[in-house]
Amino acid sequence: MTQDRAQHTAPVLAVEGLTLWLAGENRISGLSFNINAGERVCLLGASGSGKSLTAKAITGTAPARADLRGSIRVNGLEVCGKPPVSRCSYSRVATVFQDSSTALNPLMTIGKQLRLALPVASVQELLAMLDAVGLGDIAQLMARYPAELSGGQRQRLCLALAMQSSSSLLLADEPTTALDVLTQHQVLQVMQTAYSASPTRALLFITHDIAVAAQLCERALVMENGVLVESAPMAQLLRHPQHPYSRQLVHAARQADASHQNHAALRGVTV
Numbered sequence: 001m002t003q004d005r006a007q008h009t010a011p012v013l014a015v016e017g018l019t020l021w022l023a024g025e026n027r028i029s030g031l032s033f034n035i036n037a038g039e040r041v042c043l044l045g046a047s048g049s050g051k052s053l054t055a056k057a058i059t060g061t062a063p064a065r066a067d068l069r070g071s072i073r074v075n076g077l078e079v080c081g082k083p084p085v086s087r088c089s090y091s092r093v094a095t096v097f098q099d100s101s102t103a104l105n106p107l108m109t110i111g112k113q114l115r116l117a118l119p120v121a122s123v124q125e126l127l128a129m130l131d132a133v134g135l136g137d138i139a140q141l142m143a144r145y146p147a148e149l150s151g152g153q154r155q156r157l158c159l160a161l162a163m164q165s166s167s168s169l170l171l172a173d174e175p176t177t178a179l180d181v182l183t184q185h186q187v188l189q190v191m192q193t194a195y196s197a198s199p200t201r202a203l204l205f206i207t208h209d210i211a212v213a214a215q216l217c218e219r220a221l222v223m224e225n226g227v228l229v230e231s232a233p234m235a236q237l238l239r240h241p242q243h244p245y246s247r248q249l250v251h252a253a254r255q256a257d258a259s260h261q262n263h264a265a266l267r268g269v270t271v
């Protein structure tokens with residue numbers, strides 16, 4: 001099959017039998033899943049379950065000493081073990097990580113870093129995206145360095161740049177942790193619009209927060225101890241979680257929601 005044909009017929013992301021060993025420990029075991037264009041899928045799991053290592057394997061940034069087995073195809077092209085620089089443009093993955101401080105060049109002003117994105121996006125597209133994520137006042141930030149922005153501003157900037165990239169897969173690993181609830185909601189809406197029913201683009205959203213995932217994603221993958229234990233439409237997972245860990249996750253989210261509503265009721269606020 002030619003590269004062009006593979007690109008148009010394959011899922012945006014196909015992971016098959018992914019296994020990762022690190023420092024003599026098996027951290028990911030036989031992970032398999034697909035994501036098609038137009039899908040917003042979340043990867044849920046407890047702390048230490050292997051979500052970030054999965055993300056790093058997909059983006060080609062796993063630790064150099066990691067032993068990776070299996071297959072990772074982006075738009076039909078095999079990328080398992082390939083660092084981003086040796087991937088062709090069709091198989092590069094746009095990423096936003098929880099720690100936005102390392103994603104931007106600390107020695108370059110925000111203005112310069114935005115100008116680097118311009119060959120891909122037009123000025124109008126970029127400004128519209130920045131406005132959509134609540135950075136409409138970007139003109140005031142242009143001369144600053146990344147360390148001179150708040151964590152939430154950096155996170156939204158990284159997200160806007162990633163969404164304007166030409167990559168068909170956005171992998172967002174806990175990308176809204178530095179945001180207040182209202183800004184988080186706004187950013188989730190922008191992501192939903194950008195990746196809904198797209199004929200070419202898909203989103204893999206990694207989080208331990210099922211309530212946030214439920215606002216954005218239509219399908220859920222659940223990991224426990226490096227193993228995929230459940231894969232279901234989000235609505236089904238919320239109504240009928242099958243695996244014991246998924247049941248605990250849904251139960252905890254329901255309790256948190258109930259306590260939030262009680263707290264709001266005590267203050268006389270309708271939620």
Ligand SMILES: Nc1ncnc2c1ncn2[C@@H]1O[C@H](COP(=O)(O)OP(=O)(O)OP(=O)(O)O)[C@@H](O)[C@H]1O
Nearest residue numbers: 022023027046047048049050051052053054063208
């Ligand atoms: N560079 C590394 N060297 C050795 N072990 C690692 C390394 N990175 C992660 N691990 C281990 O691999 C396991 C999975 O880590 P991972 O970061 O993927 O978890 P996670 O599900 O993303 O957790 P969290 O939600 O806390 O970020 C953990 O036990 C972690 O300690």
